[in-house]
Amino acid sequence: MxxxxxxxxxxxxxxxxxxxxxxxxxxxxxxxxxxxxxxxxxxxxxxxxxxxxxxxxxxxxxxxxxxxxxxxxxxxxxxxxxxxxxxxxxxxxxxxxxxxxxxxxxxxxxxxxxxxxxxxxNPPAHAGQTARFNGWTAHFDRYALQDDTGTETPISHAEGEVLRLFLDSPKRLISRAQMQEHLGGAASESFDRAMDVRISRLRTKLREDPKNPRLIKTIYGAGYIFLGDVEWI
Structure with a gap:
């Protein structure tokens, strides 16, 4: 290699x-x-x-x-x-x-x-480079989201790593501290704001209602939880 x-x-x-x-x-x-x-x-x-x-x-x-x-x-x-x-x-x-x-x-x-x-x-040992959830397919080999019609939307590497973290731990609370630990970077105002922006962009690309998102929920004062059903391929 x-x-x-x-x-x-x-x-x-x-x-x-x-x-x-x-x-x-x-x-x-x-x-x-x-x-x-x-x-x-x-x-x-x-x-x-x-x-x-x-x-x-x-x-x-x-x-x-x-x-x-x-x-x-x-x-x-x-x-x-x-x-x-x-x-x-x-x-x-x-x-x-x-x-x-x-x-x-x-x-x-x-x-x-x-x-x-x-x-x-690096993806975890149990996971591949592709995950399906709620009508979407995430391709981590090329950092793209594909809907049920086959239309692809590119995501950045940084957005992809946030999404991967959610897909690895569906229906479990992920705190800011856990995000910082898994994604790297020092805990700071700039890190928190960057995470907020990345999650907002993921919601937009997943066509979520910003006032009532179905997949990525904010648990105020605690963190985030991903509510989708995930299948790694």
Missing amino acids: KAPLVTILDDEPAIRTMLSDALEDAGFRTLSFGRARSFEAALATQTPDVCLVDLSLPDTDGLTLVHRLALERGAIVIIISGRAQVQDRVTGLELGADDYIIKPFDPAEVVARIRARLRSS
Whole structure:
């Protein structure tokens, strides 16, 4: 089995070199890019497992790129940025990023975060990559929801991991603490808001009534519960 491939998109050569060295020493394969154009061109022939993306890019808006990667590529997307404001972190997570690391950082922390994300992305031993529930089929191999007519709606990697957590534990309360433990990331205002946005988007894609959702119920002060009947294929 090949080692996971991590792409690094940052316009600072020193950061690219530092990250590449640390990741390759840890057993990962890496590809580095200083411009979004060359990075996106490489995606035509490469399928990364993890994308590290700086927001301050000279040739494109980093947040727009993050959103597109999250929806179209199905890769784990981790933002690495000097923007330390809470709102920047919230925006990045809301747009589909799986994690947000603030510069300056310790390369060992980046390696640890990537490993944690890859662990959380692996399906449990009892489950496949496809689940059926209440007229829907979730395809985790390509991060898409399919309705009973065969129409597919893409979901981001981050949305998919929230959905997988629900489908692994149907009709059981899942607390915020459990979500943080399983999905990674430090407990914080930005994490809570990002979870709220991801669940809201999942409800929209599942065509739920936002005032009275049937599948993903909010238990105020406690967490969430998924009420569907789930069959893993």
